[in-house]
Amino acid sequence: MINNDILRQLMNKVDKSFYVYDEEEILKWINILQDKFKEFEILYSVKTNPNKNILDLMSKNNIGADVASPKEVQISNKANINKEKIIYSSPGKRRKDIEDSMDKCIITADSYNELGILNEIGKDRNIKLEVGLRINANYNVFGGKALSSKYGVDEESLLEHKTFIDNLDNIRIIGIHVHLQSQILDYEIIYNYYDYVLKLALYCKEKMNFNLKFINFGGGLGISYGDSYKNLDIDKLSIMSNDLITKYKEKLNTRFIIESGRFLVCKSGTYVTPIIDIKESRGRKYLIVQNGYNGFFKPTISELIVYYTKRKDNIKMMEPLFTSYDSYKISLIKKENEKEDEKEIVTIGGNLCAAVDILANDIVFPKAEINDLVSINNAGSYAYSLTPFLFSSHEKPVEIYFRSISDYLID
Numbered sequence: 001m002i003n004n005d006i007l008r009q010l011m012n013k014v015d016k017s018f019y020v021y022d023e024e025e026i027l028k029w030i031n032i033l034q035d036k037f038k039e040f041e042i043l044y045s046v047k048t049n050p051n052k053n054i055l056d057l058m059s060k061n062n063i064g065a066d067v068a069s070p071k072e073v074q075i076s077n078k079a080n081i082n083k084e085k086i087i088y089s090s091p092g093k094r095r096k097d098i099e100d101s102m103d104k105c106i107i108t109a110d111s112y113n114e115l116g117i118l119n120e121i122g123k124d125r126n127i128k129l130e131v132g133l134r135i136n137a138n139y140n141v142f143g144g145k146a147l148s149s150k151y152g153v154d155e156e157s158l159l160e161h162k163t164f165i166d167n168l169d170n171i172r173i174i175g176i177h178v179h180l181q182s183q184i185l186d187y188e189i190i191y192n193y194y195d196y197v198l199k200l201a202l203y204c205k206e207k208m209n210f211n212l213k214f215i216n217f218g219g220g221l222g223i224s225y226g227d228s229y230k231n232l233d234i235d236k237l238s239i240m241s242n243d244l245i246t247k248y249k250e251k252l253n254t255r256f257i258i259e260s261g262r263f264l265v266c267k268s269g270t271y272v273t274p275i276i277d278i279k280e281s282r283g284r285k286y287l288i289v290q291n292g293y294n295g296f297f298k299p300t301i302s303e304l305i306v307y308y309t310k311r312k313d314n315i316k317m318m319e320p321l322f323t324s325y326d327s328y329k330i331s332l333i334k335k336e337n338e339k340e341d342e343k344e345i346v347t348i349g350g351n352l353c354a355a356v357d358i359l360a361n362d363i364v365f366p367k368a369e370i371n372d373l374v375s376i377n378n379a380g381s382y383a384y385s386l387t388p389f390l391f392s393s394h395e396k397p398v399e400i401y402f403r404s405i406s407d408y409l410i411d
């Protein structure tokens with residue numbers, strides 16, 4: 001387990017802001033998913049954190065890749081993930097994106113137009129391409145009317161496009177992909193959603209004549225970010241979902257796939273940045289760290305949302321940019337191992353010439369000194385990959401893949 005002493009040692013080594021990902025922690029979550037979802041294949045959502053050492057670990061543990069760009073196809077390929085286990089699904093693929101990737105993965109079309117492009121490519125190469133189709137299910141996980149979406153094709157539009165699809169002689173639809181919501185913590189909501197997707201798959205088989213080789217249920221497994229969160233009851237979900245699959249297995253005879261990002265890696269990550277300066281302005285104390293929003297973006301988004309809404313709780317999630325105001329904890333690590341009992345109210349900002357470059361406003365914090373470190377937890381997902389590093393051309397954080405203090409890799 002990574003502790004403050006290890007973080008101090010790593011800072012002494014790299015001497016700049018860093019992310020550290022704890023392999024042991026990732027393995028723990030991989031084992032939970034694989035143990036609990038025996039009837040499913042698991043894909044890692046690479047957008048969550050595309051660190052190559054994490055990809056290698058996923059690959060070694062027989063986890064596939066949910067990818068959203070040609071570059072993500074490439075890095076999954078490099079990690080030796082089997083072509084059949086790399087599924088490329090995103091809106092807005094260009095013909096070039098498809099051509100660069102199609103031999104290295106399964107492509108999931110996101111629109112009827114894209115099905116047409118895939119068919120043209122198949123025709124030009126004189127092949128029949130096997131592809132997936134993302135469907136915007138006629139279902140709302142939270143109840144109520146299904147929502148309009150930029151992803152996939154609406155379920156209700158399938159039948160009226162049957163002739164169009166049947167006439168695409170150079171493709172064959174062999175899979176469906178649905179993803180409606182991330183970060184769900186209620187096992188019944190996830191179970192009911194899986195049940196709906198299975199019924200949709202049957203509809204696709206029976207009414208659309210899709211010969212399905214995979215059903216991709218997408219992501220959604222939520223995690224507890226902090227004290228205000230409950231835990232997803234993974235035991236109940238797994239028992240019910242595995243039973244559900246057993247019921248459909250014969251009728252559908254296909255691969256059942258779930259995607260997961262944050263569940264696998266969020267908890268493994270810590271962001272650490274040194275305090276460079278300390279100052280006061282009109283009664284307010286500022287800790288200036290090396291990388292604020294150009295190190296870890298989500299805290300700054302949180303501060304902006306609170307600024308505009310004047311609220312700190314019960315604010316709607318806007319994944320992946322905003323989960324909740326308390327979705328991470330900001331802590332002080334003293335440069336030496338001394339304990340600090342004195343507390344004060346501080347604002348933590350970064351080194352950018354931008355007033356919004358604030359990680360935390362007016363928080364109660366142990367008394368800090370220059371060269372102490374600020375750490376932020378829950379930094380394994382949607383952290384490094386979401387952060388804009390370019391503004392003011394500052395040095396960006398490094399990423400450390402950690403096995404032990406004598407065995408870690410720096411990128």
Ligand SMILES: Cc1ncc(COP(=O)(O)O)c(C=O)c1O
Binds near residue numbers: 045181183259260
């Ligand atoms: C299609 C798809 N699948 C899976 C995920 C992963 O979500 P999570 O990190 O909540 O598991 C995402 C995240 O945006 C996604 O867009």
